[in-house]
Amino acid sequence: MISRRSMLAGAAAIAGFSAKSARAMDVFRLGLTPVFLDNDAEVVDRLRGAFADTLGIPVELEQRRTYEEVTGLLLEGSVDAAWLCGYPYLQHRKSLELMAVPVWNGRPLYQSYLIAGSDNTATTLADLRGGTHAFSDPDSNSGYLVTASDLARMQERPDSFFKRTIFTFGHRNVVRAVGDGLVQSGSVDGYVWEALTKTEPDLTKHTKVISKSEWLGFPPFCTRADRAGEPAIRAMRLALLDMGKTAQGKAALDLLQLDRMAAAQPSLYDGIATRMRELENFL
């Protein structure tokens, strides 16, 4: 078992090496989706600053509209790492490797919320039959997989259970769509809904949570498995894990209402994997 001291020493050595290697790399590209960070330019700036300070080279944050696009960028090597969701991570489990996972309220876990308009009388998913529903992204765990797998357990498909479904490609947009009355219900990341309740209460006050899923693995930072050993990647991993130790990193975490970043094992996403299997089996 690796002692804490040796681990820190190793880490320091890696950090030193990685910093050197990173300097050899002109720029580090990190892929993001607006699924979490919709319209939050300040968070993007803070993240860019925090990573650049630690790595010693500029960090470019590549934003794409969908998980699919960002995952594609990562797999083809256009970005060096990306903040994905547990669902696309598991979809490409063999090609990807976990770098770090955010810790929220002391745990690297979050829930999927099924929400509806505040004046909606529904109390369960079954009550939403025949209505209109908003998903965030077809590759989002909380924004699609959880509800789709719940429906699979009910032997239902989203497009037949609901009268109409739409994708908003953003958890914040799901809250907007439900709150504004564009749709009657939505599937949203519980962490985003709670964060919005604090930062933009006007958005969430017109919605209510009908049901919450079990606790599932928080969306992780991933890299390509075959590049995991690259110094820059390893340096980035350490930068993520030490994010809370720098002022810029702490400020970024605070903006994101996260505690810190932690190392994670694939087993963290077993719950999501289970839902994936259920959905695949039903389909």
Next chain:
Amino acid sequence: MRGLQPLPLSLRVPLLTVALMVLVGIIASQQVLTTLRNVQNERIRELAQLQIEALSVALGPLVLRKNVWEVYDTLDRATGETHVQRLVFTAVADENGNILAATDPKRAPLDSPIKALAQDAQNLETLSIPDQGTDIRLLSDLTYQDRMVGQILIELDVSDLLAERSKAARLLLIGNAVATGFLALLGYFGMRRMLRPITLLVSHMRNSGERPEPIPQTDLPRGDTEMTRLFHSYNGMVGSIEAKAEADKRLANRERFVSLGRLSASLAHEINNPLGGLLNAADTIKTYADRPEVVRESAELLTRGLGHLRDVARATLDQNRLDRSGAVLVPEDFDDLRLLIRPEVSRKSQDLDWRIEVDQKDLSQFAAAPVRQIVLNLLLNATEASGQGGKVGLQVYTGDNSLCINVSDTGPGLSKAACARLLGNGPASSEGGVGLRLVHDMTRELQGFVRLNRADGVTTISIELPLKPDNQGDLC
């Protein structure tokens, strides 16, 4: 206009001016408001077209793909970034008319028919702002790449334009009212000033009574204006009337002298006839002074002749004295008239039909002088008209509340000019005498009237003088 006729001209004309100005003000205001309405409609059409075009460009591909969220997000962002909230509501439908998204999704639910919202919606070509309400609704096709891919319904807030229209109408109303009122006052005083000469003329004509008065030179308008010429004409007319009246007066006096001359000739004849007898009586007395019976008989003859002369003298004196005495009419006045007319009647060997059938009580309501003058004039004219051997008649009787005097003759009848002088109220012609005009004027002064009748060769002039009721007593 008929309702204004009781008003004076100085008020009527300004009021007419005010009415015309109000009419002009209303028409002008209507024109301004119509122009404003057209400009606003043009503006709102242009704005709506820009909105539709911009939305078509932004939403075309999204609607084509039926991307509900993107359509909604685009609409939502566009609404949020607009500072002036002219566009208050937008709904977008697919080519089947089913709502894809709207700025207010609760009002326009997803997949509901856009037709339900499109009631009273206008199209772009005829878009206009109504006089009522605050919003206008427009339904238009959404075209993308020259293909109709959906429909757009927009609602535009036009309350500010309506307020602008209302404000313009208010300002026009106030402005027109003030301008009209001010100009009406100016018009009123201006017209009063311009019509002042007319007012002065009317005043002089109204205050002149029987005879018009000339306008003093100091009151004549300055300059050679129409009014000045009118005033000069008026003063000239007044002068002519005065001259005519003076001439009439002189003619009347001449007529009196003519009557007097005729009367004097008759009297001379009347006196001359008995004078021969009286002188014969006196010679007889001288010749037969010693024969008492002859002297007595001659003295008796002298007495009767002198008595007749005394009566004639008295009647003549009475005729002149009564003008000044104011004595009332009595039956004896007609006896005097008979006495005065008899010489003329006798000279012309005329028959005199003399009938006085009236009470003293009725006669006493009238002054003697005018009635005597009227009857004497008519009798003299009648004897003149009847000629040698003609017939002259006088009948006086009490009619229905009137004293009736008929003078008849067998002459050829009155000429046209004589009829005009006797019966007409207009100015008498200069030809002929004024005796008949005196009869007419004196009868009018006694509140009576004159009638003329000719039948069977007899001309009858009837004078009717109204009697007062019994309780009003005699002439004061």
